Amino acid sequence: MRLPLERPAECPFDPPAGLAGLPAMSRLEFADGHLGWLATTAEAARAVLGDPRFSARQELKHQAVHPDPAGLGTPAPPGFFAAMDPPEHTRYRRLLTGRFTLRRMRLLEARVERIAADHLDAMAAAGPPADLVTAYALPIPSLVICELLGVPYAEHDLFQELSARLVTFGEDGAGALAELTGYLRGLVRRRRGEPDGGLIGDLTGDLDDDELAGLAVILLVAGHETTANMLALGVFALLANGRPYEDGAVEELLRWLSILHLGAPSRAALEDVEVAGVTVRAGETVALSLPVINRDPAVYADPDRLIPDRPEARRHLAFGYGVHQCLGQQLARIELRIGYRALFERFPGLRLAVPAAQVPVKDDASVYGVRSLPVTW
Numbered sequence: 295m296r297l298p299l300e301r302p303a304e305c306p307f308d309p310p311a312g313l314a315g316l317p318a319m320s321r322l323e324f325a326d327g328h329l330g331w332l333a334t335t336a337e338a339a340r341a342v343l344g345d346p347r348f349s350a351r352q353e354l355k356h357q358a359v360h361p362d363p364a365g366l367g368t369p370a371p372p373g374f375f376a377a378m379d380p381p382e383h384t385r386y387r388r389l390l391t392g393r394f395t396l397r398r399m400r401l402l403e404a405r406v407e408r409i410a411a412d413h414l415d416a417m418a419a420a421g422p423p424a425d426l427v428t429a430y431a432l433p434i435p436s437l438v439i440c441e442l443l444g445v446p447y448a449e450h451d452l453f454q455e456l457s458a459r460l461v462t463f464g465e466d467g468a469g470a471l472a473e474l475t476g477y478l479r480g481l482v483r484r485r486r487g488e489p490d491g492g493l494i495g496d497l498t499g500d501l502d503d504d505e506l507a508g509l510a511v512i513l514l515v516a517g518h519e520t521t522a523n524m525l526a527l528g529v530f531a532l533l534a535n536g537r538p539y540e541d542g543a544v545e546e547l548l549r550w551l552s553i554l555h556l557g558a559p560s561r562a563a564l565e566d567v568e569v570a571g572v573t574v575r576a577g578e579t580v581a582l583s584l585p586v587i588n589r590d591p592a593v594y595a596d597p598d599r600l601i602p603d604r605p606e607a608r609r610h611l612a613f614g615y616g617v618h619q620c621l622g623q624q625l626a627r628i629e630l631r632i633g634y635r636a637l638f639e640r641f642p643g644l645r646l647a648v649p650a651a652q653v654p655v656k657d658d659a660s661v662y663g664v665r666s667l668p669v670t671w
Contacts, residue, residue, distance in 0.1 A: 296323050297332065297358050297581070301662070306655045307531050307551060308598070309585035318570035322581060328356035330579040331572070334586045336593045336611065338570040342580050343615040348561035350618055352377040355562045358581040360463040371475070373501065373508025376516075376618065383617065386509060389500055390621055393493060399624040402438065406629055409437050410636040418640070422670035423647040430637065431526035431667070432518070435629050439517030443510060444485055444492020445478075452477065457515045462659045471511070478514070479507035513622070521626045523553050523656075523663030525633050530667055532634075534650040535600055539638040543602035544630045549610035550600050552585040553662040559584075559614060587611055641671040 298310035313334060322332040333339050342348050349355075353369045370377035375386035392398075413430050424430075436454065440447040456477075459470035482503050485495040493513070497506055528547040532539055560581040563574045574580060588610045589597035595606075613620035620626070638644060646653070647668035654665040 295320060313583055313586045319572045324356040324358050325360050326356055328579060330356060331574055333580055333582045336587050336590045339582050339587045339611055340615050341569050342561050347564050347567050349379050349564050350377055350561060351379055355560050356579040371508045373505040374512060376512055389497060394621050396624045399628055403628055406438060406632045409434055410632055414636060414640045423668050426529060426667040426669050427526045432522040434633055435518040435521035438629060439514060442493055443513060444494040445514060453514060457519050460515060461519060461661045464658060475507050475511055478510040479503055482506045517622055519661055521629050523661050525630060526667050527551055527553060527663045530653060530664055533646050537602060539634045540602045544627055545607040546602050546604045548612040549588045549607050552588045552612055555585050555662050558660050584611060643671045644669055
């Protein structure tokens, strides 16, 4: 089978059509002709993501839906730990783990609340309607990750544009990656010796310029691109389904929406491995369909329904699993919880300014979301 590119337009919150009900492991023809596998159950996904016999190294993997994205087929550049295996991955991750603990992230709550309040004030002053993406969903995580890393937010137009190109199929991803890495390499050099250079400044004694620039690319892109899309798409889902926001709904929204799709993440088998009754041969790539995995009926009762207080929602794999589980997941949860709650408390009459079918969604990127979200109140 080939992996469908788009989610159904009539219901943009559902997984791509034709994937539900597949066996745990199905044969998949990748974009470059490679014959690999697609995992569609939570049990199979955990088996792949938690087994060191499956590699995250990008030079070993094939791309499920779009040939030749930035960097695929070549070893990861210095610092790009998400595309490395232990011990290289472990060395970089160890430098960061203590800086992204739940305790440290909770210290940022007051700052996130202030950022959200400031942007809600600006929305109220300008009056309805507003594009929630540019007015609220994108600035919050962008500001937070800039302050954490020591990246000047005044330069956000540049890195947001380059980040969007990186995750959009058909764009010059390699060029965007080179430009963003070059920008951050220059910033690293400026931050060396600065007493308050954020995380970049803190790590200048541990990593060289190329390593730190690569690490910053991963953290900067992941730190705002995914959370911004999740924040806007979650609001869209609640408004389109007539559901008020409830504390605790973040985990269910993460499960139900699963914004990383189109076969991401993936792993390459280093040797023959049996998964869910099939043998994955050495060299074969396994792609994972998170939107289907997070609606696995073996894990979730009535999985296609959005149930904000669903007790088993936290078992989702939206942040991955195993040694590569998302480093910034606690920060993302805080930004989403504060972002949703502050928005709906400030504008209890919030509603879509256009019919739901007219909201433009991203069907050409590895991170799913909306291009804009017109709202009024």
